[in-house]
Amino acid sequence: MPRTITVGLDGSPESRSAAEWAAREATLRGLPVKLVQVWEPMSEPVALVQLLGADTRQHWTERIPRETAENLRESYPGLEVTTEQLTGGPAEVLTREAQEAELLVLGSRGLSGLGGFLLGSVGLAVVARTDRPVVLVRAAADRTKGKEGRxxxxxxxxxxxxxxxxxxxxxxxxxxxxxxxxxxxxxxxxxxxxxxxxxxxxxxxxxxxxxxxxxxxxxxxxxxxxxxxxxxxxxxxxxxxxxxxxxxxxxxxxxxxxxxxxxxxxxxxxxxxxxxxxxxxxxxxxxxxxxxxxxxxxxxxxxxxx
CATH class of the missing domain: 3.40.50.12370 (Rossmann fold)
Incomplete structure (x- = not known):
């Protein structure tokens, strides 16, 4: 089974840029792209849960990888894109996923603790722990949707x-x-x-x-x-x-x-x-x-x- 180019995804502009970078690289290498979103369990009661609600959080976490995968398939016809939602500590989960990947691609910065997991500390922890190459991508200054934006x-x-x-x-x-x-x-x-x-x-x-x-x-x-x-x-x-x-x-x-x-x-x-x-x-x-x-x-x- 071929290795994948795996992307840590959280919906931030940085992680979307990471997904696009991964898609271009996967096209050159003839490899599939795997979008991974990690949800870290939180104890109750938590302010985040009270603010957003469980149903809203579930909808958001399902929507992010689905829409990202759809956009990549539209922009890169023939590219195999899969998604996976995992639960656990982001650094630990992404380090484990990296071991099965050709490359792991991360946004270099993420959202605040309210909105996502891909903070600088997580990215640095993954880079320090994995034995596989990791690419860190910043958000593009000018991003255009669709094929014209490639x-x-x-x-x-x-x-x-x-x-x-x-x-x-x-x-x-x-x-x-x-x-x-x-x-x-x-x-x-x-x-x-x-x-x-x-x-x-x-x-x-x-x-x-x-x-x-x-x-x-x-x-x-x-x-x-x-x-x-x-x-x-x-x-x-x-x-x-x-x-x-x-x-x-x-x-x-x-x-x-x-x-x-x-x-x-x-x-x-x-x-x-x-x-x-x-x-x-x-x-x-x-x-x-x-x-x-x-x-x-x-x-x-x-x-x-x-």
């Missing part, structure tokens, strides 16, 4: 729907510890979208230069050239494996997170990694990935790796 391949969130420019996939590369799953995901995505790949590596002078030992122009240039050569070597086998992907290598002095956030302004997708931690102290996503998730202007794919 974005072109490679179009970032917030772009004009009439803009057919193919935006690059941006990959953050750690030359000290390059990870195959992360790099392969970025190259594969760029190839499917027929988009260029922009590989970004940020470097900073060694810490001891901060303690009175200046970095002259010659030393700075030597370090820059060394890191650029290392980046080229990391990407060389992937260039050979994906010869049709146009690759731009960018190696600059500066904060890796800041450079990636800057690059996201002209991208269709940013790809970052997260080390899988098996320790009992809990799951973490790291400060670098955390910063990119909060500040990138386009969808961000977080790819777990050992």
């Amino acid at each position: 974005k072109s391949e490679g179009e970032g969130e917030g772009q004009d729907a009439a803009d057919t420019t193919v935006r690059p996939v941006v990959l953050g590369v750690d030359i000290a510890e390059p990870h195959e799953k992360l790099i392969e995901f970025a190259f594969d995505t760029a190839a499917r979208h027929k988009a260029p790949l922009r590989a970004v590596h940020g470097w900073n002078p060694p810490p001891y230069y901060a303690y009175g030992m200046g970095l002259d122009a010659g030393a700075h240039q030597a370090m820059a050239q060394s890191d650029a050569a290392a980046l080229a070597e990391v990407l060389r086998p992937w260039r050979e494996k994906y010869p049709d992907v146009e690759v731009a290598e960018e190696c600059r002095c500066g904060s890796p997170a800041s450079l990636l956030i800057e690059a996201s302004r002209d991208a269709s997708l940013v790809v970052v990694g997260r080390r899988i931690r098996r320790a009992s102290v809990g799951a973490h996503i790291g400060s670098f990935t955390h910063a990119v998730l909060h500040h990138a202007t386009v969808p961000v794919a977080v790819v777990p790796h050992d």
Whole structure:
């Protein structure tokens, strides 16, 4: 049975954008889309129940996935779309669903506690716990219903729907510890979208230069050239494996997170990694990935790796 591209749905503009992003990606990959809505049980009496009423809440939770699925089927003929409503803790349920998916797609922000579950804390918890890639999508600035509103391949969130420019996939590369799953995901995505790949590596002078030992122009240039050569070597086998992907290598002095956030302004997708931690102290996503998730202007794919 093929894996699905699964979407955490709550009816917010962010989750609707996530569903549309998932539909475009599923069309390219030849995979079905699964819309999952999680309802977290609440004890009685609860203000939310008193305000909305059980019948109204049930109608709303059934309506959201039904209407979203109908819209996707209309906009993407031939796309298989299924829906499922599940009960439980949102982070736990979505983490479990992610394990059976090719990708899990979430809105990067959700409604308040009154209206939905997909808050930032839930999304971050899922990203930190799952072993599968997770894509976080912001609400599009300009959204149009129907086929006319479909974005072109490679179009970032917030772009004009009439803009057919193919935006690059941006990959953050750690030359000290390059990870195959992360790099392969970025190259594969760029190839499917027929988009260029922009590989970004940020470097900073060694810490001891901060303690009175200046970095002259010659030393700075030597370090820059060394890191650029290392980046080229990391990407060389992937260039050979994906010869049709146009690759731009960018190696600059500066904060890796800041450079990636800057690059996201002209991208269709940013790809970052997260080390899988098996320790009992809990799951973490790291400060670098955390910063990119909060500040990138386009969808961000977080790819777990050992």
